[in-house]
Amino acid sequence: MSHLVADYINRSDARPWNVLRDFQWEDIRAEKLTKSQRSAVSFITFIEDHLPGYFAIYQNSFPVHHEVDLEEFIHNREVYHFAVRWAQEEDAHAHVLQTYQVRAGLASEDDLRRDLAIEGRKLFSLDYVHPVQHFTYTLVQEKATQIYYQKFSQVVDEPVLKNILQCLIRDESRHFAFFSTVVEAYIKRFGAAIIPQLKEVLVNFKMPLAQTLKNYWRWSLRVAEVANSYDHTEAFESLIRVVKRAADAPTWSKSQDLADFVGAVRAA
Numbered sequence: 001m002s003h004l005v006a007d008y009i010n011r012s013d014a015r016p017w018n019v020l021r022d023f024q025w026e027d028i029r030a031e032k033l034t035k036s037q038r039s040a041v042s043f044i045t046f047i048e049d050h051l052p053g054y055f056a057i058y059q060n061s062f063p064v065h066h067e068v069d070l071e072e073f074i075h076n077r078e079v080y081h082f083a084v085r086w087a088q089e090e091d092a093h094a095h096v097l098q099t100y101q102v103r104a105g106l107a108s109e110d111d112l113r114r115d116l117a118i119e120g121r122k123l124f125s126l127d128y129v130h131p132v133q134h135f136t137y138t139l140v141q142e143k144a145t146q147i148y149y150q151k152f153s154q155v156v157d158e159p160v161l162k163n164i165l166q167c168l169i170r171d172e173s174r175h176f177a178f179f180s181t182v183v184e185a186y187i188k189r190f191g192a193a194i195i196p197q198l199k200e201v202l203v204n205f206k207m208p209l210a211q212t213l214k215n216y217w218r219w220s221l222r223v224a225e226v227a228n229s230y231d232h233t234e235a236f237e238s239l240i241r242v243v244k245r246a247a248d249a250p251t252w253s254k255s256q257d258l259a260d261f262v263g264a265v266r267a268a
């Protein structure tokens with residue numbers, strides 16, 4: 001874990017943007033946004049803004065306090081080095097989208113803050129037992145958001161939003177790369193024995209807020225349509241690639257396990 005986190009931190013030094021300083025807010029041309037695009041911006045702001053609940057899950061699942069065994073603490077402390085940086089970046093995503101909505105006149109500051117709080121304070125939970133399940137879930141989610149932002153940015157003409165989306169795409173792809181290396185390392189270490197844990201994540205996969213956000217299902221279908229018929233299950237293919245890459249490791253008892261896994265992912 002320490003090597004993977006160090007790699008991530010090395011790559012993150014190039015992170016180039018500041019939420020408030022680095023966008024030309026006065027260049028916003030809100031009239032270039034369609035009604036559906038405005039709705040999509042609102043949706044992704046809610047999704048990014050669930051970060052406090054998500055970060056809390058990482059803190060609970062990888063605890064660093066006096067009751068934790070020394071060995072587990074050592075591992076979790078490494079995860080923490082990553083998690084605080086990741087959370088800071090995800091928080092910037094929520095913050096920049098919130099700021100954009102206000103600067104573009106899509107929402108009033110007070111109303112938006114209140115609306116985000118109404119959704120943000122709802123309980124967000126993931127019932128995973130094994131650490132690799134958290135990493136797998138986030139891997140898929142990072143890839144899904146990266147794909148969504150790519151597709152959305154292709155249809156957006158409003159220049160400031162386009163810039164923001166480019167920044168988010170770069171961050172999400174770095175996040176995805178980190179979680180890929182972690183999941184790959186778990187598979188190499190534990191071999192096919194870990195596959196049932198991964199399967200469980202995919203079979204029950206739901207995007208964050210699917211259970212709590214008002215009108216989530218109808219709204220998410222409309223939001224997908226705006227971005228060239230985005231489909232979050234495309235992200236599952238990236239997990240298959242990670243597993244196949246890891247399956248080259250010598251610890252892996254090849255064959256049927258991999259085929260079963262790929263079958264289960266495709267079915268999911």
Ligand SMILES: [Fe+2]
Pocket residue numbers: 048090093145172
């Ligand atoms: Fe994000």
Ligand SMILES: [Fe+2]
Pocket residue numbers: 090142171172175
């Ligand atoms: Fe991310």
